[in-house]
Every structure is written in C-alpha cells, then in structure tokens.
Amino acid sequence: MESDGQPRWLSTEEQGVWQAYLQATTLLEDHLDRQLQRDAGMPHIYYALLVHLSRAPHRQMRMTQLAKNAKITRSRLSHAVARLEKSGWVRREDCPSDKRGQNAILTDEGQEVLTRSAPGHVTAVRQAIFDRLTPEQVSQLGEIMRVMAHGLQPDGTDADLPWRR
Structure with a gap:
C-alpha cells in the first residue's frame, strides 16, 4: 500500500507480465500433471514428494519437514502420503526420537x-x-525465481531451498 492507503496498481506492462506469468505457470503445471499421470499414474505433487524423500538421508523425512519442503499443508500431505502408501511407494513409521511425529x-x-x-x-x-529459452534467458529466469522464492520464504531465508546458490 502507498502511504495514502491506496494500492500501487500494476502498470500496463506489469499487468501484461503478471497475466503471462499466470498463464505460463498454469499451463506448465497442467502439462507436467498430464505427463506424470500418463507415464506414472500420479500427479506432479506426488512425484515431487517422492523426489524430496529420495534426496533425504535414508530416503526418509519427518512428515512436518516434508510438508514444509513441499510447500503444502500437513493435511494435504497426509492425504497424499496415504495415497502413496496405498500404491506401496511410501510407508509411515513413528519417529523414534518423538513418538508424536511420523516419518515418511x-x-x-x-x-x-x-x-x-x-x-x-x-x-x-x-x-x-x-x-x-536461450542460455541467457535460462540464467535470467533462474535469478528471477531465486529472488522471488527468497522474498516469499516465511522466515526470509532460503536455507531450505534445494537449488540455493
């Protein structure tokens, strides 16, 4: 908000960029979901959860940390992990150091x-x-996404971003 309480409206150029961003990200998620449903029988978010677990020590992670890393709610994670368990791709165990927690x-x-x-x-x-994209555009896109992700981190850090430089 501006100091007079009025919002800073987007310029014509900014509005065009915002709309292009929304369209591209929606189309990209849809494209990746369709590909993974067709080839692996799972949505993109399930694939991302498997990737997070595959990179974790001993291929396991506390459910709360997995939700944080995947940027999803614990209830959405619980539903997703239940579906992954049903497929036999993930199992849950009580956390040995804290009986209230579970590991995926x-x-x-x-x-x-x-x-x-x-x-x-x-x-x-x-x-x-x-x-x-050209190699220069790839570099620019990477820098833009890192700046955006850093600014949107709840604690203002990028410590849990896997592609951090």
Whole structure:
C-alpha cells in the first residue's frame, strides 16, 4: 500500500507480465500433471514428494519437514502420503526420537517408480522450458525465481531451498 492507503496498481506492462506469468505457470503445471499421470499414474505433487524423500538421508523425512519442503499443508500431505502408501511407494513409521511425529519413508518400489518416471518428466520439463529459452534467458529466469522464492520464504531465508546458490 502507498502511504495514502491506496494500492500501487500494476502498470500496463506489469499487468501484461503478471497475466503471462499466470498463464505460463498454469499451463506448465497442467502439462507436467498430464505427463506424470500418463507415464506414472500420479500427479506432479506426488512425484515431487517422492523426489524430496529420495534426496533425504535414508530416503526418509519427518512428515512436518516434508510438508514444509513441499510447500503444502500437513493435511494435504497426509492425504497424499496415504495415497502413496496405498500404491506401496511410501510407508509411515513413528519417529523414534518423538513418538508424536511420523516419518515418511520412500520404499524400494517408490524409488523404482521414481527412477522409471524421471526420464519422461525431465523430457517434459526440458521441452516446456529449457528448449524454448536461450542460455541467457535460462540464467535470467533462474535469478528471477531465486529472488522471488527468497522474498516469499516465511522466515526470509532460503536455507531450505534445494537449488540455493
């Protein structure tokens, strides 16, 4: 808000950029969801959860940390993990150091489905983003996204961003 209590409206150029951003991100999520549903039988968010677990020590993570890393609510995570458990890709265990908490653990079957689906996913990402941009644009996009992500982190840090420089 401005000092007089009125919002700073977007300029014509900013409005165009905002609308392009919304359209591109919506289309990208839809594109990745369709590809992963077709090739792996899961939505993009489930794939992202499997990736987070595959990168964690011993392929396991506390549910609260997984929700934080995936930027989803604990209730949405609980629903997603229940579906992943049903598929045999993830299991839950009580946290040994805190009986109130639970760990999500990527199973061998989950790792296999992730390994099988990764080539198609990276191809979809490459075709949708990187094959359309020059190397300079890729660098600019990366810097823009890092600035945005850093500014939107609840605590103002980027310590839990996996691509932090």
